[in-house]
Amino acid sequence: MPPVPAPPPLWSVVLAGGVGSRFWPLSTPTCPKQLLPLVTAEPMLADTLARLAPLAPPERTLILTNAGLLNPVRALCRAIPPDNVIAEPAPAGTCAALAWAAHLVAERAGAQAPMVCVHADWAIADVEEFRRTLRHAAEVASTREALVTVGIVPTRPDPGFGYIHPGEPVAPDAWRVRRFVEKPDRQRAAQMVADGFLWNSGIFAWRAGDLLAELEALTPEVAPALRAAGGDLTAFFAGVTRPVAIDVGVMERSARVLVLRGDFGWDDVGTWAALHRVRTRDAAGNAMYGAAFAKEARDNVVHAEDSQVILYGVDDLVVVAQPGRVLVTTREKAAELKMLLDALPPGFSAP
Numbered sequence: 001m002p003p004v005p006a007p008p009p010l011w012s013v014v015l016a017g018g019v020g021s022r023f024w025p026l027s028t029p030t031c032p033k034q035l036l037p038l039v040t041a042e043p044m045l046a047d048t049l050a051r052l053a054p055l056a057p058p059e060r061t062l063i064l065t066n067a068g069l070l071n072p073v074r075a076l077c078r079a080i081p082p083d084n085v086i087a088e089p090a091p092a093g094t095c096a097a098l099a100w101a102a103h104l105v106a107e108r109a110g111a112q113a114p115m116v117c118v119h120a121d122w123a124i125a126d127v128e129e130f131r132r133t134l135r136h137a138a139e140v141a142s143t144r145e146a147l148v149t150v151g152i153v154p155t156r157p158d159p160g161f162g163y164i165h166p167g168e169p170v171a172p173d174a175w176r177v178r179r180f181v182e183k184p185d186r187q188r189a190a191q192m193v194a195d196g197f198l199w200n201s202g203i204f205a206w207r208a209g210d211l212l213a214e215l216e217a218l219t220p221e222v223a224p225a226l227r228a229a230g231g232d233l234t235a236f237f238a239g240v241t242r243p244v245a246i247d248v249g250v251m252e253r254s255a256r257v258l259v260l261r262g263d264f265g266w267d268d269v270g271t272w273a274a275l276h277r278v279r280t281r282d283a284a285g286n287a288m289y290g291a292a293f294a295k296e297a298r299d300n301v302v303h304a305e306d307s308q309v310i311l312y313g314v315d316d317l318v319v320v321a322q323p324g325r326v327l328v329t330t331r332e333k334a335a336e337l338k339m340l341l342d343a344l345p346p347g348f349s350a351p
Helices: 044-052 067-076 093-109 127-144 186-194 208-218 223-229 233-239 246-251 272-278 333-343
Strands: 011-015 061-066 085-088 114-119 147-152 163-171 174-181 198-207 257-262 287-295 301-312 317-322 325-330
Touching (some): 011 044, 011 093, 044 061, 044 067, 061 093, 093 114, 093 198, 093 208, 093 246, 114 127, 127 147, 127 198, 127 257, 147 163, 147 208, 147 246, 163 257, 174 246, 198 257, 208 246, 223 233, 272 301, 272 317, 272 333
Parallel strands (some): 011 061, 011 114, 061 085, 147 257
Antiparallel strands (some): 174 257, 317 325
16 A cells, blocks of 8 residues: 655745734834734744744745835844745735735645744744644645634633634534624624634635635635736736735635634734733733833833833823833723824824
């Protein structure tokens, strides 16, 4: 009996575009949150690559970013071959970015090559369980010829996340996706958590050819451009008719989607308030970075750069101090910084 051939080696894909405006004033278009040390002493993208390193070596790791960040990302990720850092010439949504990544993986390693896809701006508490889950997701994707997503076991009814409704089980730890639900209100989110829904993490695993086949069948916003581009990155992005997220363009339209449960301390780190969950806190619950001191103050988030911040008798604040600029808000209002930026008068806006 001939030996069973080994499966193709795994590829990692990291989405590292975006500007992270909800981390203003620290985050800027030229230095967005994925390039900042928000959770640990290392930039978030560097933390992401360190988590993925045991899954795939640098030559099988792709980073997709926007054109304005190409040089900073390459400078930060010197172990990654320069050709593996892809600059999107124009914003076209995660569907286009992942379509191009699948095209490159199929071209370099064949249509059977498995891929795991993550974002660059997450915090992960249990890194070993994260890796185990991604490996398993890639195995399920390959053996079942499926598009696999990892749904996070919720720790709270959070209206800031999308949700996944698991349906029929196809294996002891894999389910068909019944439906995706976009950012419900808090009451509905609480009911969905009680009903066993999972957070939509944006973690995906599939074989390159399986994603490309579903794109061709289901995604007219992207597939014709990929077909016509002939391997030309600029032509592909110019040909995308409408920016679309991978969830909308493929996952919600496909009958081949499975979900695995993920329980490894995942956090989207979407706002300053999120740092209260992922940073080390003192005995009073304050999450502080830099020269900061708190007395009779609880559950605050402080980020101090070249400034001293002293809190006395205040709770639930976010304080971001830079030379020449200080932001003070509440943890509750931290999610609304876009509204603040739109309202700032000249001279107060981001550089």
